Amino acid sequence: MTVNKFNLPDVGEGLTEAEIVSWKVKAGDTVAVNDVLCEIETAKSLVELPSPYAGTVTELLVPEGVTVDVGTPIISVSDAGPGAPAPAAATPAAAAATPAAAAAPEATELEAPEPAPMYGTLEPGTAEPVDAGGPPAGGPLVGSGPKADAVKRRRRISAPASPALPAAVSPAVSAAPAAAASVAPSAEPVESHDIWIDPDAVVRAERPAPAPAGTAEGTIDQRPTLGGAISGLVNRVLAKPPVRKIARDLGIDLADVVPTGARGEVTREDLVSYQAQRDAEVDRADSFWGKTGRPQAQRIERIPVKGVRKATARAMVESAFAAPHVSIFVDVDASRTMEFVKRLKASRDFEGIKVSPLLILAKAVIWAAARNPSVNASWVDAEDGSDSAEIHVKHFMNLGIAAATPRGLMVPNIKNAQDLSLKELALALNELATTARAGKTQPAQMQGGTLTVTNIGALGIDTGTPIINPGEVAIVAFGTIKQKPWVLDGEVIPRWITTLGGSFDHRVVDGDLSARFMADVASILEEPALLLD
Amino acid sequence: MGATHLPATEFDGTGVDDQLEAQAEAVLGDPDVPMVQLLRPDGTLGTDPVFSAYAERLDAGKLRGFYADMAKIRRFDVEATALQRQGQLALWVPLTGQEAAQIGSGRASQPQDYIFPTYREHGVALTRDVDLAELLRQFRGVSNGGWNPKDTNFHLYTLVLAAQTPHAVGYAMGIQRDQKRAAADGTDAARKPKAAVMVYFGDGASSEGDVHESMVFASSFNAPVVFFCQNNHWAISVPTAVQTRIPLSNRAKGYGFPGIRVDGNDVIAVHAVTEWALERAREGKSPVLIEAFTYRVGAHTTADDPTKYRGSDEEAQWRAKDPLERLEKYLRAQGLADDAFFDQVKADGDDLAAYVRRTIHDLGSPDIRTAFANTYAEAHPLVAEELAWFEEYSAGFEPDAGQEAGAGQHETDGATRR
Numbered sequence: 001m002t003v004n005k006f007n008l009p010d011v012g013e014g015l016t017e018a019e020i021v022s023w024k025v026k027a028g029d030t031v032a033v034n035d036v037l038c039e040i041e042t043a044k045s046l047v048e049l050p051s052p053y054a055g056t057v058t059e060l061l062v063p064e065g066v067t068v069d070v071g072t073p074i075i076s077v078s079d080a081g082p083g084a085p086a087p088a089a090a091t092p093a094a095a096a097a098t099p100a101a102a103a104a105p106e107a108t109e110l111e112a113p114e115p116a117p118m119y120g121t122l123e124p125g126t127a128e129p130v131d132a133g134g135p136p137a138g139g140p141l142v143g144s145g146p147k148a149d150a151v152k153r154r155r156r157i158s159a160p161a162s163p164a165l166p167a168a169v170s171p172a173v174s175a176a177p178a179a180a181a182s183v184a185p186s187a188e189p190v191e192s193h194d195i196w197i198d199p200d201a202v203v204r205a206e207r208p209a210p211a212p213a214g215t216a217e218g219t220i221d222q223r224p225t226l227g228g229a230i231s232g233l234v235n236r237v238l239a240k241p242p243v244r245k246i247a248r249d250l251g252i253d254l255a256d257v258v259p260t261g262a263r264g265e266v267t268r269e270d271l272v273s274y275q276a277q278r279d280a281e282v283d284r285a286d287s288f289w290g291k292t293g294r295p296q297a298q299r300i301e302r303i304p305v306k307g308v309r310k311a312t313a314r315a316m317v318e319s320a321f322a323a324p325h326v327s328i329f330v331d332v333d334a335s336r337t338m339e340f341v342k343r344l345k346a347s348r349d350f351e352g353i354k355v356s357p358l359l360i361l362a363k364a365v366i367w368a369a370a371r372n373p374s375v376n377a378s379w380v381d382a383e384d385g386s387d388s389a390e391i392h393v394k395h396f397m398n399l400g401i402a403a404a405t406p407r408g409l410m411v412p413n414i415k416n417a418q419d420l421s422l423k424e425l426a427l428a429l430n431e432l433a434t435t436a437r438a439g440k441t442q443p444a445q446m447q448g449g450t451l452t453v454t455n456i457g458a459l460g461i462d463t464g465t466p467i468i469n470p471g472e473v474a475i476v477a478f479g480t481i482k483q484k485p486w487v488l489d490g491e492v493i494p495r496w497i498t499t500l501g502g503s504f505d506h507r508v509v510d511g512d513l514s515a516r517f518m519a520d521v522a523s524i525l526e527e528p529a530l531l532l533d
Numbered sequence: 534m535g536a537t538h539l540p541a542t543e544f545d546g547t548g549v550d551d552q553l554e555a556q557a558e559a560v561l562g563d564p565d566v567p568m569v570q571l572l573r574p575d576g577t578l579g580t581d582p583v584f585s586a587y588a589e590r591l592d593a594g595k596l597r598g599f600y601a602d603m604a605k606i607r608r609f610d611v612e613a614t615a616l617q618r619q620g621q622l623a624l625w626v627p628l629t630g631q632e633a634a635q636i637g638s639g640r641a642s643q644p645q646d647y648i649f650p651t652y653r654e655h656g657v658a659l660t661r662d663v664d665l666a667e668l669l670r671q672f673r674g675v676s677n678g679g680w681n682p683k684d685t686n687f688h689l690y691t692l693v694l695a696a697q698t699p700h701a702v703g704y705a706m707g708i709q710r711d712q713k714r715a716a717a718d719g720t721d722a723a724r725k726p727k728a729a730v731m732v733y734f735g736d737g738a739s740s741e742g743d744v745h746e747s748m749v750f751a752s753s754f755n756a757p758v759v760f761f762c763q764n765n766h767w768a769i770s771v772p773t774a775v776q777t778r779i780p781l782s783n784r785a786k787g788y789g790f791p792g793i794r795v796d797g798n799d800v801i802a803v804h805a806v807t808e809w810a811l812e813r814a815r816e817g818k819s820p821v822l823i824e825a826f827t828y829r830v831g832a833h834t835t836a837d838d839p840t841k842y843r844g845s846d847e848e849a850q851w852r853a854k855d856p857l858e859r860l861e862k863y864l865r866a867q868g869l870a871d872d873a874f875f876d877q878v879k880a881d882g883d884d885l886a887a888y889v890r891r892t893i894h895d896l897g898s899p900d901i902r903t904a905f906a907n908t909y910a911e912a913h914p915l916v917a918e919e920l921a922w923f924e925e926y927s928a929g930f931e932p933d934a935g936q937e938a939g940a941g942q943h944e945t946d947g948a949t950r951r
Contacts (some may be wrong), residue, residue, distance in 0.1 A: 006619070007620060008620075009617075009618065009619060009620025010623070011618055011835060011836070012616070012835070013623070013834075015625055033890070034612075034615045044836060044837075044838055045837075045838030045840070045841070046838075047618065048618070049618050049619070050618050050619060051619075052614040052619035052620075052621070082873040148734040400678070442840060443840060443841050444840065444845070482565055
């Protein structure tokens with residue numbers, strides 16, 4: 001029986017990592033070549049991975065939702081029939097080990113150097129026993145460059161033109177990555193490293209390098225090179241000047257760092273992750289507040305801003321600074337809405353359909369927008385930069401619903417919501433929410449919105465000042481609905497009260513119009529029967 | 534409404550009596566017909582005053598061959614895409630949707646013609662008998678090319694947009710001069726069939742200056758070249774509307790040679806138009822611009838995600854114009870092919886896919902010595918010196934009988950030996 005492992009490929013040009021979004025197979029399943037194994041999300045797109053092997057899935061090596069580096073084994077497929085025992089080596093921990101750690105067993109290969117290719121290294125990055133019968137000849141490409149393989153052999157003669165750096169020939173120092181890697185949490189997702197950055201150089205500079213591992217492995221030069229050709233020539237660590245400066249400031253010897261950059265270059269990320277590892281060794285058990293003794297400058301967690309968070313930030317800044325916001329609020333007695341929702345839930349026609357006050361609000365917003373069309377518009381600056389801007393009033397409603405999703409804040413919209421009956425709208429809202437919660441919202445679903453509703457009430461909040469979704473001029477915040485004392489015909493009685501908040505782009509929507517729009521929305525919540533007019 | 538006629542170009546209606554433009558329009562027939570189409574999406578055959586004659590030359594065998602080629606290259610495309618997703622190729626450039634444009638034009642060329650492709654002309658490569666497994670070498674990153682263009686008259690893929698168009702015109706001018714000299718000398722070469730050059734590019738590349746320069750030269754020197762533009766509507770994420778406001782084929786008028794827009798999903802029309810254009814070019818009448826109106830159904834490359842810039846309704850619209858489906862309908866309706874034929878085509882496609890998959894695993898890494906060997910045509914002392922140094926350097930890795938004591942000693946051993 002041969003167990004083949006499939007390493008995460010670079011499906012774009014120069015991608016370094018991807019998230020396993022969902023598995024389409026499970027252990028024990030029979031797969032054919034090109035059957036879809038899983039769906040991964042890269043920085044560029046969602047992509048399905050077809051199986052390179054035919055056989056039986058023995059194990060999924062990376063759980064869903066975890067981001068792993070290109071080159072990490074993600075699944076093992078055995079070419080034997082089902083029921084064959086999985087080899088002991090195929091545990092997730094061993095499989096997901098960092099490249100440096102995985103390279104350690106290769107020490108034995110030093111005695112019998114194989115004719116490695118001189119460039120465009122195509123060997124698999126790991127040499128685990130199960131791979132023995134693995135890819136012939138070139139083997140799979142694991143990336144277009146970002147990850148160089150660990151050196152498996154080294155030259156016995158130093159090149160005449162390349163005086164070796166003291167650090168590079170010191171066994172103690174070159175053993176460090178192996179030592180560091182071996183204590184690293186092997187199956188840990190890439191993004192969950194504690195990124196405690198230490199900006200203080202001096203303290204670190206005085207720290208001794210970690211002790212050698214004490215075995216034969218201690219003498220192995222772990223620095224990856226491009227088949228040894230380029231960095232072997234100059235026999236020194238490759239890194240860009242800014243990275244060298246950071247390393248010097250942090251007191252890190254670049255030779256200790258496992259490089260992942262092109263041509264075996266140490267990147268800034270490598271330094272960050274090395275530093276995180278160093279700190280993790282010192283205070284792994286730290287609670288959230290960090291060690292009290294440490295200077296506060298060392299107790300700041302730095303989280304890279306990327307993906308949806310980055311897009312949200314950009315959109316919010318763009319909107320908040322480009323569109324002069326005016327916000328107004330109104331308290332509404334939504335008791336009749338609550339009754340209406342209750343009746344809908346009980347009605348046979350709405351059986352099995354989730355009905356919430358948000359449905360009535362959505363309907364109210366559509367109704368009110370038709371009576372005050374300027375809120376359903378966009379401000380369009382002239383393309384040539386002149387001040388001849390236009391206001392585009394949309395005679396259709398693509399109703400955006402702000403949704404907190406696993407991927408961050410998304411605003412998918414319901415296209416042509418004005419044409420939907422109450423029931424169709426309820427179905428559309430449910431589908432939109434389900435898709436968003438599953439993280440499957442497609443870019444097209446988020447484009448072309450004309451007006452947005454944000455349901456902050458779902459989180460128990462009364463109201464807030466929403467920021468307009470860029471490209472629109474109005475947004476309605478729906479606060480929580482709760483029982484409050486309310487004065488009706490001179491008597492204080494408990495009623496279901498909510499607060500509506502609205503923000504409007506003052507370039508397009510003046511105060512009176514925004515007020516009329518909000519009053520219209522409120523009137524529907526107070527008396528949903530008005531929808532029948 | 535004052536003006537009933539909106540000018541198609543800035544120069545329209547300026548009263549310039551352009552003889553060449555008139556000629557071009559005469560050849561094209563009614564200028565109001567925007568596109569040459571013979572095989573309609575529903576699989577019925579239409580007529581064209583000029584090109585029907587060319588279509589009539591196609592017998593049943595040729596039509597079946599077109600279908601087999603298109604199906605084969607589509608299957609190959611699927612396999613190559615999967616191989617990229619499996620880490621066996623660094624990148625893949627899918628062609629799905631453009632099969633008719635490529636097979637139709639490629640099959641219209643003759644062996645003596647010379648073809649300059651971009652990087653997506655896998656279908657044309659098939660018609661020129663390029664080994665498709667060889668074609669993958671470049672996408673695996675183990676070769677700068679992959680095949681010998683002299684064997685097939687199919688030039689290596691050019692990755693720089695439009696860079697191949699000046700090369701093609703230069704090559705065509707070379708053919709022109711060779712023929713002239715051969716005629717003057719009265720040698721055997723004069724009796725060889727005349728050749729032309731066909732150069733492929735896309736709607737995006739049409740905006741490159743190289744294309745303009747090439748067309749000026751081609752026109753000025755009346756070079757035997759056919760410009761074959763596959764307008765697949767998307768230059769990665771940029772729609773054709775950003776490249777041009779008029780049909781791309783209209784641009785030919787400005788250079789003074791005919792430009793024809795043909796339904797790029799109609800293999801019969803593409804073949805007819807290309808055959809006509811190549812005949813015209815070989816005879817030295819003029820260059821021709823063909824705009825094959827088609828659609829890239831898939832992504833620009835495997836590193837692209839088209840859902841980010843275009844709607845699925847647009848893709849669905851074009852899927853309905855699928856080049857294979859309409860030819861299949863026609864073949865079946867005319868009784869030119871049966872189920873057995875289509876089953877065989879499918880089996881052949883799977884064989885090709887299996888062959889490619891098998892071969893890709895055996896594509897070895899090239900020897901770096903070839904880089905030294907291919908730097909100059911003749912021996913060069915500096916290169917020889919560098920090669921010698923490299924040989925000595927790599928010899929340092931060879932296992933040495935007395936030196937098996939362990940890795941740790943190697944460094945010191947090396948130091949003492951020096």
